[in-house]
Amino acid sequence: MKFTLACLITTIGLSVAAPAESSPEARSGTVQGFDISGYQTNVNFGAAYQSGARFVIIKATEGLTYKSPEFNTQYTGATKAHFIRGGYHFARPDVSSGRQQAEYFAKNGGGWSGDGITLPGMLDIESYANKPECYGLSRSAMVAWIRDFADTYHQLTSRYPMIYTGYYWWKDCTGNSNAFRSTSPLVLANYNSKPTPVPGDWPFYTIWQYNDHYKYGGDSDVFNGDITQLKKLATG
Known part of the structure; x- marks a missing residue:
């Protein structure tokens, strides 16, 4: 879940206050993840939790056939360490429909339950090495693919997925x-x-x-709200 330098600019957002302008480390009223x-x-999920992190998003699937071999272990580890956690799907619009990939994701780690600790699944939509720009889709076709995924995920889970993207990719590939501004939180x-x-x-x-570096592994994220608002996102 990394953008090229040209794409490094965008990700998650509904049901929270407007963002402050200071650096993530200096801002109050936010949650590390x-x-x-x-x-x-x-x-080391225990150490990450002790350091102040409270949520983690874990890659579950990609395309229509790949499930991360580490997902189950990571998800269990995050749960035992008391994290609010969820899965994400790396989109491959070049291999199948949005509906098919949403169904695959929901069946392989991307589901949601209103237990207060499960985030809605996240769609990671960005460029892919050695693939045509925007996967060869027109802007309208890309929007239709994302809508197909989002609507299917909503039908299956009652939640709309969060959408992870960057400003330039979104601008170039969806116009x-x-x-999705009123349904899918932006990452x-x-x-x-x-x-x-x-x-x-x-x-x-x-x-x-x-x-793109977090002390205990992966990328550094910050939630644009306090812990109560984060729990509300998980609860639905």
């Missing part, structure tokens, strides 16, 4: 579509000192991925 994939095989990938600009006419981000 991180995201990981199968590349992180020895995450800066605002089709913004932006490694600059401020989480702007926000794409797609989202009023704000919900989660900001601000660094």
Whole structure:
């Protein structure tokens, strides 16, 4: 879940207050978190929790056939360490429909339950090495693919997925579509000192991925709200 330098700018946001402008470490009223994939095989969840992190987003699936071999272990570890946690799906619009991938994701770690500790699943939509720009889709076709995924996920779980993206990718590949601003929380990938600009006419981000290094593994994230608001996002 990493953007190229040209794409480093955008990610998560509904049901939270408007963002402050100071650095993640200096801001009050926010919650530290991180995201990981199968590349992180020895995450010390206990130490991460003790350091102040309270949520983690874990790669579950990609495309229509891949499930991270580390997902089950990571998800269990996060749960035992008392994290609010959820899964994410790396989108591959070049291999199947959004509906098919949402169904695959929901069956393989991306489901949701109203237990207060499970985040709605996240759709990671970005560029992919050695693939055509925007997977060869037109802007309207890309928006339709994302809508197909989001609507199917909602039908299966009663929640709309969070959408992880970067400003430039979203602008180039969807025409800066605002089709999801009122349903899907934005997870913004932006490694600059401020989480702007926000794409797609989202009023704000919900989660900001601000660094590709976290002390205990993966990428550094911050939730744009306090712990009560984070729990509300998990509860639905």
